[in-house]
Amino acid sequence: MDIRVLEFTSPVFERFFNLGDDIQSLAVSRLLPKVDGYVCREALNHVDTECVVPMNGFFMNTDNWPPSAKVYPVFFAFHVRPESQKHIFTPAGIDYLKKWAPIGCRDQGTLALMQAHGIDAYYSKCVTLTLPRRETTPENGQVFLAGLSDTAKHALPRSLRKEAIVVDQAKIRLPITDSKLKLMLAEELLKQYRDRARLVVTSKIHCAMPCIAMGIPVVFLYDKNKQDDYRVKIINDLVGINYVYEHGPAARIRNHALSNRIDWSPAPLNIEEMKDDIRQKFAVAFQRVTSVG
Known part of the structure; x- marks a missing residue:
């Protein structure tokens, strides 16, 4: 099955774009066995070809949720912004997340939201840390x-x-x-x-x-x-x-x-053990979804 990474090309991004989004796509690409193409984060409900899609990042700027049945989502480093809770946590949205749980959450706030809606989830942190x-x-x-x-x-x-x-x-x-x-x-x-x-x-x-x-x-x-x-x-x-x-x-x-x-001369952090943990957990999440496909 194709593996596709999120891209940011809808009309939402016509005035300006955020390279932080693309940095997240670059980071997750390093954890994948291959990248066959891209799908727009704001149009996941229109995907018409079966593909595995890592769902890392900020969700989302539109109400196009949940994704198409053709999408096999790897929920890891997933973040729900406050303004999007009403779109993500509809009855259909909650059922979708429960179907693909456990959900790896980028932050503790998103984790708390998942748990409040009865969705199995864990704190995955962000793939950019790898x-x-x-x-x-x-x-x-x-x-x-x-x-x-x-x-x-x-x-x-x-x-x-x-x-x-x-x-x-x-x-x-x-x-x-x-x-x-x-x-x-x-x-x-x-x-x-x-x-x-x-x-x-x-x-x-x-x-x-x-x-x-x-x-x-x-x-x-x-x-x-x-x-x-x-x-x-x-x-x-x-x-x-x-x-x-x-x-x-x-x-x-x-x-x-x-x-x-403020300390203006901080020492760099060494997070190599954390990186290994994030990589291993991503591999488990990816394998769980691809085995279904």
Whole structure:
């Protein structure tokens, strides 16, 4: 049976696209025996050819749920955003998830949602944490700021801000619908982090987790008003979350005052044992679905 990976090509992505999505597809591709093609995450209910599809990532921007009967889903690193709960957890949606359980959840919040609906589930973490650790550290490494607002940047020491390379990987405003090209862009971005970064400061989980996996020191900044956002709680289990002010007339001044409380020289994590555990659990989930097919 064909194995297809999620792509992000529907009208939802016409104004901008998020390379974090494509990074997740790159990461899961490394765990598969082959990739025969792609299916749009927002149109899984229209798939008309039998195929195995890893369901890793953020679900979803439309109400096209549950998927077609032609889809054999591998639920691993699955995340349900708050706005989509009403689409995912319909009676038909719950029956679908129960049929393919246990559901591997990317975060504890999604796990709690599954359990609240009587669906067998477990905490799988994210497949981007399985990316290979870099072999060498750049001699004259640079600081990368990824996805930070101008207000959040005021939490950084001026010396770091002055020398930093600024990246916005979550809102790429290019008229690109070619999935292979987007995957190439995602791969190049990861290469830049791997080969050049001595520190990455970010508010994006799919910058933070790949960089952590690659052995790059990471500082994670996030909006203080979103402390209940279960999507990012996985980062707290890894490098911690530094909450900053994003709103209000004094936000920049308050962030500047926070600077001394943040460790700007963190050591890289070694998560090789975690990687092995995630890979093994993914292999079990994949085998369970392919044996049905």
